[in-house]
Amino acid sequence: MVLPRAAKTQRRTRIQEEKEERILEAALEVFATNGFRGSTIDQIADVAGMSKPNLLYYFRTKEAMHRALIERVLDTWLDPLRAFDAEGNPVTEIRSYIRRKLEMSRDFPRESRLFANEILQGAPHIEDELVGPLKQLVDEKAQVIRAWAKAGKIAKCDPYHLIFSIWATTQHYADFDVQVRAVLGEDLAGEGRFEDAARFLEQLFLHGLTPQGG
Template sequence: MNLQPPRTRIQRKNTENILNAGLEVFSRHGFRGATLDQIAAEAGLSKPNLLYYFPSKEAIHVTLMDRLMQTWLDPLRKLDAGGDPVAELLAYVRRKLQMSRDFPRESKLFANEILQGAPRMLAALEGDLKRLVDEKATVIAGWSRAGRLARIDPHHLIISIWALTQHYADFDVQIRAVLGPGHDPMTEAESYLVTLFTKLLTPEG
């Protein structure tokens, strides 16, 4: 059985530098607009050195998307079927907004991939993502049937949460332009979205 030797500390560092550089370049220019020369320059490496670690631009992008998908799924995985329905969904809203605050480049990378038709991650969207969404949608539907949550389409609820939280990362420049100086978009967004979803999700009576 052939085992690959463990990578050295320098190799691990260079790999992470390349991936971080790729994230920066892809989130700024999209997959089509990004080049290996740009990524190498951002990473502080020569192009031949970069190609020692990754054979192509697509290889860097695929690695980033694989990592991102797992990060993107984590907030929904934490939705607890045994918890209070409204509290669990509000916590999910907060986690998604926190991701927009902490990972704006990753959000833009994801958005760019989707806008291109998801050629490098469609299988993950139709596989892991769909299975998890279907699982949590079943939980939400059960809460609604039990009268613990307002009657609502669970799939469209999840999609709405994505739209209303990720927008703050993907369209940050637009939001800041509209709000003007003196505003903290993420803090204000959290207060607004918690109020909005509390009213939407709380069952009548």
């Protein structure tokens, strides 16, 4: 039989499991740094240490590879937002959301860049995810934030733009890493920059720049 994947068999082979894993890992590396159009199957094959036709045996097209990767990553990517707890203390929740997002930028920068590339180029492959599940999740959390503001537990503000600004400030350290390093210079650009960022962002979101706020 020439047909790939579980077309006939019910369960996935051990080899399938392993190889698809290796391919998606390689695809993440390549897509994240080159974007979809800028990436080639050969590059991914190289990184994965496999031949190009072998890759295409597991994923019939480049698009299929990309789709599978996005699906797999999107879920965990939204975990921090899902963890946002309506019952918790507002300040604590926001603070730990920022911290978690920043940790993700530090620990999973490739995933961040994968999405950044995709969205930057008009989200041609994930627009459905954006207007569907993502919007729904954000709407839900925006309601929570609005309730907190109404109850006077945090300042009155637009919850959507609050979420945007948390995304922007935290993902910046993954997506614009090269620029951050360049500007900070060799001495400041060590791993300590994430702790500095965390400290700064906490102050910013809790007190802003008004003196004596920290």
